[in-house]
Amino acid sequence: MSSVNNNIEISGKYKFLWHSQSDSYTNYKVFMAKLGMGDDLAYLNQCLSHVQVEYAMQDTVVLKFGKDWDTVQCTEVVKPGQMVEEVSFRPGGGMYSCVWYRYGNMLVKQARPSDKRDTAYTITREFTESKMVTSFSTDKNTVKAEVIHTRM
Numbered sequence: 001m002s003s004v005n006n007n008i009e010i011s012g013k014y015k016f017l018w019h020s021q022s023d024s025y026t027n028y029k030v031f032m033a034k035l036g037m038g039d040d041l042a043y044l045n046q047c048l049s050h051v052q053v054e055y056a057m058q059d060t061v062v063l064k065f066g067k068d069w070d071t072v073q074c075t076e077v078v079k080p081g082q083m084v085e086e087v088s089f090r091p092g093g094g095m096y097s098c099v100w101y102r103y104g105n106m107l108v109k110q111a112r113p114s115d116k117r118d119t120a121y122t123i124t125r126e127f128t129e130s131k132m133v134t135s136f137s138t139d140k141n142t143v144k145a146e147v148i149h150t151r152m
Contacts, residue, residue, distance in 0.1 A: 008105040010061065010127040013069065014149035016049035020131070027145035031136045034119055034143050036090025048073060051132065051149050061107060078107055086111065088118045 048065040080102035094115030121138035
């Protein structure tokens with residue numbers, strides 16, 4: 001089943017292409033470091049160039065990330081409106097209270113830390129006819145990055 005909102009189908013395959021990135025992509029590693037990700041995890045995230053998006057039952061969106069179409073290394077299940085707890089990326093960090101919202105062809109995640117040493121962050125995924133634009137912000141919106149995956 002696919003989802004069509006604002007006449008945009010979000011299900012499909014998307015691929016990271018270097019030539020499609022905006023200037024703010026250079027801040028992506030800075031964003032991950034602000035959340036406490038180590039160099040190895042940050043590098044792994046930057047290597048996940050292929051994304052398959054599936055719209056499932058009950059407004060659930062599943063994003064499967066990998067280095068190619070056949071190797072899924074990370075699966076993210078998005079259930080808009082459902083509060084979830086996630087572990088901090090920072091070693092010894094606390095938990096995050098997270099919730100995804102859906103606005104038509106956009107998914108927005110807000111994450112609030114339980115430990116004041118961690119920083120709140122927001123992720124927005126906007127789907128268009130030709131791409132998925134993921135925007136990241138943290139540190140009171142002073143650190144922003146954008147990653148673009150082109151629809152295949």
